[in-house]
Amino acid sequence: MTKILNFRVVVNQDEDGVFVAKCPSLPGCHSQGKTYENVLENIEDAIKLCIKVAEEDVSYLKKIQKKFKPQFVGVVDVPVRVRVPVLA
Numbered sequence: 001m002t003k004i005l006n007f008r009v010v011v012n013q014d015e016d017g018v019f020v021a022k023c024p025s026l027p028g029c030h031s032q033g034k035t036y037e038n039v040l041e042n043i044e045d046a047i048k049l050c051i052k053v054a055e056e057d058v059s060y061l062k063k064i065q066k067k068f069k070p071q072f073v074g075v076v077d078v079p080v081r082v083r084v085p086v087l088a
Helices: 036-056 058-067
Strands: 010-013 019-022 030-033
Touching: 010 036, 019 036, 030 036, 036 058
Parallel strands: none
Antiparallel strands: 010 019, 019 030
């Protein structure tokens, strides 16, 4: 039986412009891509691979089950006042 599961994914862009995606509910599940669309395709493949591993590795499955208990709350910008050095 095929089922659609929704996984929350965090996507960032590094200093070189590469997109990096992480799926916090699946330990070690991350990927990257040159474009936003590419990283979403790649993280989908990584999620599928993690699910396949979980089918064969009971210890990994238990790690996933522990991660599913916390609920995603949100993402916020936290303003922090710091002294920034002036670049010449």
